[in-house]
Amino acid sequence: MKFLVSLTAGLLSVGLAYASPAPLAKRAVSTDGSCGGSKGFTCQGSSFGNCCSQYGWCGSSTDHCGIGCNSAFGQCTSSSATSKPATTSKVLSTRAASPPTPTPTKNVSNDGTCGGSNGGSTCSGTSFGNCCSASGWCGSTAAYCGSGCQVGFGNCGSNTGAGSSSTSKTSPATPSVTPSGSALQCLNGKNVPYKMTSDSEYAGLVEPYNLRLPYKPAVVVLPITNQHVQDAVVCAAQAGLKVQAKSGGHSYASFSSGGRDGAMQINLQSLQTIQLDQGSGVATVGGGVRLGNLADGIFTQGNAAVSHGTCPGVGIGGHYTHGGYGHTSRNWGLAMDQVVAADVVLANGTLTKASSTQSPDIFWAIRGAAESFGIVTTFYVQTRAAPSSITYFEFTFSGIFNSKSVFTNTFLHIQDVAKNASVVDNRISFGIYLDGSGFSLSGAFFGTVDEFNSGVKPELLRTLPSAETTVQSMGWYDYLVKVSGESTIKTPVTGYDLHEDFFAKSVTVPESAGLTSKALGDLFDYLKTAGSVQYYIIINLYGGPGSAINSKDTNFAAYVDRDSLWVLQNYGYGGDSIDFINGINSAIINAQPQTSFGAYLNYVDPSYDAATAHKLYYGDVVYSRLAALKQQVDPQSVFWNPQAIGA
Numbered sequence: 205m206k207f208l209v210s211l212t213a214g215l216l217s218v219g220l221a222y223a224s225p226a227p228l229a230k231r232a233v234s235t236d237g238s239c240g241g242s243k244g245f246t247c248q249g250s251s252f253g254n255c256c257s258q259y260g261w262c263g264s265s266t267d268h269c270g271i272g273c274n275s276a277f278g279q280c281t282s283s284s285a286t287s288k289p290a291t292t293s294k295v296l297s298t299r300a301a302s303p304p305t306p307t308p309t310k311n312v313s314n315d316g317t318c319g320g321s322n323g324g325s326t327c328s329g330t331s332f333g334n335c336c337s338a339s340g341w342c343g344s345t346a347a348y349c350g351s352g353c354q355v356g357f358g359n360c361g362s363n364t365g366a367g368s369s370s371t372s373k374t375s376p377a378t379p380s381v382t383p384s385g386s387a388l389q390c391l392n393g394k395n396v397p398y399k400m401t402s403d404s405e406y407a408g409l410v411e412p413y414n415l416r417l418p419y420k421p422a423v424v425v426l427p428i429t430n431q432h433v434q435d436a437v438v439c440a441a442q443a444g445l446k447v448q449a450k451s452g453g454h455s456y457a458s459f460s461s462g463g464r465d466g467a468m469q470i471n472l473q474s475l476q477t478i479q480l481d482q483g484s485g486v487a488t489v490g491g492g493v494r495l496g497n498l499a500d501g502i503f504t505q506g507n508a509a510v511s512h513g514t515c516p517g518v519g520i521g522g523h524y525t526h527g528g529y530g531h532t533s534r535n536w537g538l539a540m541d542q543v544v545a546a547d548v549v550l551a552n553g554t555l556t557k558a559s560s561t562q563s564p565d566i567f568w569a570i571r572g573a574a575e576s577f578g579i580v581t582t583f584y585v586q587t588r589a590a591p592s593s594i595t596y597f598e599f600t601f602s603g604i605f606n607s608k609s610v611f612t613n614t615f616l617h618i619q620d621v622a623k624n625a626s627v628v629d630n631r632i633s634f635g636i637y638l639d640g641s642g643f644s645l646s647g648a649f650f651g652t653v654d655e656f657n658s659g660v661k662p663e664l665l666r667t668l669p670s671a672e673t674t675v676q677s678m679g680w681y682d683y684l685v686k687v688s689g690e691s692t693i694k695t696p697v698t699g700y701d702l703h704e705d706f707f708a709k710s711v712t713v714p715e716s717a718g719l720t721s722k723a724l725g726d727l728f729d730y731l732k733t734a735g736s737v738q739y740y741i742i743i744n745l746y747g748g749p750g751s752a753i754n755s756k757d758t759n760f761a762a763y764v765d766r767d768s769l770w771v772l773q774n775y776g777y778g779g780d781s782i783d784f785i786n787g788i789n790s791a792i793i794n795a796q797p798q799t800s801f802g803a804y805l806n807y808v809d810p811s812y813d814a815a816t817a818h819k820l821y822y823g824d825v826v827y828s829r830l831a832a833l834k835q836q837v838d839p840q841s842v843f844w845n846p847q848a849i850g851a
């Protein structure tokens with residue numbers, strides 16, 4: 205993948221390329237703690253410290269300001285440099301006497317992880333803090349720098365203080381407990397319900413939807429009140445544990461289990477409020493509600509409906525904060541677009557109401573990157589009157605995979621129709637499903653069967669191979685059940701137990717480019733190499749005339765996918781499918797090197813490193829705004845997963 209190669213090259217140059225630096229005053233001040241390198245940020249005046257270390261990180265310790273300090277990107281002579289405390293350990297004195305050599309033997313952590321089991325990165329000189337905790341996280345509180353601190357991967361004892369408890373301050377050398385032990389003590393002290401790894405309920409609670417990625421949280425918190433969530437976040441921050449909320453648990457990357465072992469999972473299964481205000485149509489919805497129960501609740505209470513995806517087990521917490529596409533999205537917008545306010549617990553434990561008028565920055569950020577900024581305990585969602593009926597349609601084609609030209613021409617015709625304003629408006633949406641033999645198209649139309657059969661169907665099917673067709677009018681609730689693929693949309697509040705073992709990724713296709721005949725031909729050839737891999741591709745229509753999705757921009761929310769015609773989901777069963785699925789993306793992307801494809805946040809792909817994920821999911825402009833806000837509201841990266849903002 206061409207764009208990935210150049211991205212990696214850009215990454216490697218960070219901290220290495222210092223050619224002809226611009227005058228200090230003209231440089232942009234670092235907002236993410238990095239300096240020098242290709243971005244050329246200066247530390248001068250940054251919140252991380254004024255000195256740019258030889259590894260490209262801002263700080264104010266002697267490791268930043270001493271030998272190797274990169275004076276072109278910050279003031280090495282500035283008085284802000286703090287020397288090591290007199291009472292430092294032998295390890296520190298040794299380091300101070302012989303500063304790091306120009307060729308570092310250890311990589312500096314760029315994602316907050318460190319230590320032996322995490323690739324051996326050091327915390328020294330990072331914005332996360334200089335100490336590598338027993339569980340492999342960089343930080344600067346007693347929980348990181350005290351007992352269990354991994355001396356080989358950071359400066360234990362160099363920057364204890366902030367946030368450390370008085371006991372550990374007075375006797376920093378006294379071994380206390382592990383980070384998870386100290387978190388449990390803290391939770392006990394505040395009467396917050398939780399399950400630990402030895403509890404019998406633990407295994408069932410942590411089992412993610414994607415069984416391929418079964419991470420083990422250090423503790424599962426089971427809040428009943430907002431205060432429990434607030435207390436748990438404070439306990440995690442003090443103990444040096446990373447936090448992720450779990451709503452429906454359907455993250456493709458199991459990020460609600462932390463995205464790696466040892467996190468605090470805050471399971472929102474008790475936050476199940478669904479309350480429709482009949483006057484305003486705004487529904488108050490708990491952060492742990494699943495989509496099926498949401499749809500059922502608001503319809504039962506007041507014939508209301510709201511836009512979201514089809515699978516009833518998906519949670520509001522992930523779905524409504526990372527897009528959220530369903531058949532209603534071209535008419536009503538993405539799931540996210542209907543959130544009018546949210547109650548959010550921030551990294552310091554504060555509960556804040558976020559909306560376009562209150563904490564608007566947080567409101568902007570949680571719609572795109574909630575997992576990095578807080579925990580939404582309650583969503584306020586603008587519903588609408590459910591249509592009395594909706595037209596559901598499904599065309600199952602035969603023989604599409606018999607020849608490359610049939611496949612390519614079929615898709616190109618559907619693509620023409622998708623852009624044809626005399627056929628398509630906001631009232632229609634559809635997706636294509638294909639798996640190397642089958643090829644079908646299904647969707648919904650906010651209009652009558654007669655209108656569909658006269659205005660849409662003939663042009664859609666014109667020139668295409670024969671199809672079995674279904675076009676039927678359905679009541680709203682029956683339609684929801686039909687597309688759910690289940691016999692009911694109601695889902696159990698506890699003990700949800702549907703799972704798959706899979707790898708999936710996405711491609712967003714800009715409307716200006718579409719898919720070319722070459723890309724489709726290459727895709728056809730590539731799919732013929734599947735062998736025994738079980739996979740499918742779903743290609744959903746996002747753009748086209750009248751699309752409500754694409755009527756918004758990045759001022760509205762931290763969500764960039766507002767100009768796609770199609771969004772592809774490439775899904776393979778089992779870990780053995782990974783190479784093949786990656787190859788689907790490559791086949792398309794390599795065929796259109798001039799097109800800038802992106803990726804869809806709700807199909808989060810664990811195979812990307814953080815920098816690639818940030819680029820594909822947010823692009824540089826939105827990402828840098830998010831990174832600056834992250835530094836302001838969660839400087840210790842309490843909310844973290846391997847692709848989180850700041851990771």
Ligand SMILES: Cc1cc2nc3c(=O)[nH]c(=O)nc-3n(C[C@H](O)[C@H](O)[C@H](O)COP(=O)(O)OP(=O)(O)OC[C@H]3O[C@@H](n4cnc5c(N)ncnc54)[C@H](O)[C@@H]3O)c2cc1C
Nearest residue numbers: 449451452453454455460513514515519521522523529580
């Ligand atoms: C079977 C299936 C069908 C799907 N169908 C669709 C579809 O039709 N349309 C579509 O657009 N997508 C669909 N998806 C993708 C789905 O939208 C995402 O996987 C979504 O993010 C899952 O939300 P969740 O709450 O279940 O996930 P979780 O795993 O609980 O959470 C996902 C991420 O969001 C964070 N998070 C969760 N809750 C909160 C909260 N309250 N506050 C802050 N952060 C939170 C988590 O920490 C994690 O990082 C489907 C996925 C599956 C597995």
Ligand SMILES: *[C@@H]1O[C@H](CO)[C@@H](O)[C@H](O)[C@H]1NC(C)=O
Nearest residue numbers: 308309310311312323324325
């Ligand atoms: C540092 O990172 C590079 C690139 O990820 C890796 O190849 C190398 O092995 C790492 N070095 C150490 C000492 O871990």
Ligand SMILES: *[C@@H]1O[C@H](CO)[C@@H](O)[C@H](O)[C@H]1NC(C)=O
Nearest residue numbers: 620621624625626627659663
């Ligand atoms: C758009 O659809 C109409 C039928 O409604 C058809 O006559 C016309 O040829 C189509 N235009 C294109 C560019 O395909």
Ligand SMILES: *[C@@H]1O[C@H](CO)[C@@H](O)[C@H](O)[C@H]1NC(C)=O
Nearest residue numbers: 550551552553554836837838
């Ligand atoms: C918590 O963080 C928010 C966001 O940074 C800030 O506005 C608020 O004042 C903080 N609260 C406390 C008690 O520090």
